[in-house]
Amino acid sequence: MNTTLHCIPCFVRQTLDASRKVANDPAVHEQIMREVLRWMSDMDMSLSPPALAQRIHRRLRELTGVADPYREEKDLHNQMALKLLPELRAQVAASNDPLMTAAHLAIAGNIIDLGPKSGLDENEIHDALRHASEKPLEGDLIAFRAEVAQAKTILYLADNCGEIVFDTLLIEQLGPERVTLAVRGMPIINDATLEDAVTAGLDKMVPMIGNGSDAPGTILDDCNEEFRQAFESADLIISKGQGNFETLSPCGKNIFYLLKVKCPVVSESVCLPVGTHVLCHGRNFS
Amino acid sequence: MNTTLHCIPCFVRQTLDASRKVANDPAVHEQIMREVLRWMSDMDMSLSPPALAQRIHRRLRELTGVADPYREEKDLHNQMALKLLPELRAQVAASNDPLMTAAHLAIAGNIIDLGPKSGLDENEIHDALRHASEKPLEGDLIAFRAEVAQAKTILYLADNCGEIVFDTLLIEQLGPERVTLAVRGMPIINDATLEDAVTAGLDKMVPMIGNGSDAPGTILDDCNEEFRQAFESADLIISKGQGNFETLSPCGKNIFYLLKVKCPVVSESVCLPVGTHVLCHGRNFS
8 A cells, every 4th residue: 555645644743652752852852753754755655654654663763772662552552451351252252153253353452553543541442342343344254254264374464462462362263273473573663573472372372473574564575584485375364453454455365454444544445434343355455 | 932843743734734725636735745844854943833834835825826725715704704793792792791702702713713623614613602601711811901991002913714703893892993903914824814804894993904924923024014013013912813822922012812722732832721712911921
């Protein structure tokens, strides 16, 4: 997905939010704001939004010397999610349609995203998860069920911390024996890395790959060989969140995007309103 | 008032909104966005926000060849305000404190501002005016009454179209014989010019000055001699709206700022929440 003019005000706001989160020095805030404004003034709009976010956050880490500025919030979100997990697992077990219930919870967990939104409290997360099933789930549900039934190998692309804990519910329903989990290769915003997958207990369930990249999405050229091979060979790919959608659509693979629509640009791309829980096949975006 | 880092995301959004309002060609939107991002990357933060807005809107007029892109909305707001005027004039006449009621209505009329906000409908304007007196009016009310009682000459700095119609209520209470009205010298966003003052009927009440500038505020160095003399010699200045506040505080004059707080930066400066109706003396900001 290309960057649009509508992405620009949002990026400028995100840059200011992020700089204030990772540094106390107003001189650092001003320096990064000026640099980002300059980059954006001659940016290549054919790059995806996460490619620019990657560049901004790299520079912020360089300016502050802090390698993982969102670590504290990431731990908090993981712990909040782990606390909710038993109740949600019981909800899946009691469901008439555990696969779809688990998919819906995994999508509702995508509310935990510090890219588009500056802050998020525990109540918002609890409410989103507890009331997930009351919201409609839009997209290619029948095709999803059919592809899941057939696939021998499934590559699962995680998105954020906290959210990755709820992904365990869907991975349990998919059958962990055929699933490989991929996470970001390095810290970027609040995206999950191998450390978070371990916190979620996924190391005991499935093989795991760090994709080698510090983009808040999946920029294939920026990923390592191990990830690219897994991506190439999987029968089915399950991709969580906007960042993966923005970087992968269209990629021509047998891929389902599971996400909560969080901005007007993605909303226009999926033809569904902001806030919608979406599970749709990649063929819609080719 | 200086520009702050918080003004920048808002400016970028305003630039995109304005470019889409005044031009249909996406190439124009992209060109102005890239130019504004470049200007902002090395902007002088000691300039006031309206100084940058002036530059942006000048360039938009240059790119589109449209001298007064907000003309249609300005006419609409004037007409909407004129329709409401008799009912509000009756409210002032029936009030125990007609001066403060009129001041409050003039401040409530400051909701009509297309700078901070992209769109505004008739219901919002009607509600804001009809329920103005239910909101508290914060600031130096006693000092205002005292200064108004004493002043021999009052310079009244108008702000936006529509709003200027409600200013007639306050000017009637101040006593038109000692009031001079000043408006922008040229079209800028939806700010009132002489044409709008005539539409509001003010030409029949008071002497009027176009300030010679196309800034959405009062940048004294950019104003003509006639305005500067009136500004220098008035016993009392009444300044409407954020743009005038942002460009004039601190100016060391006997000035009252009458405005609705519309953004977090002005909110911080006046130490009152966004949405507050404010009437405060300039000495608070020296």
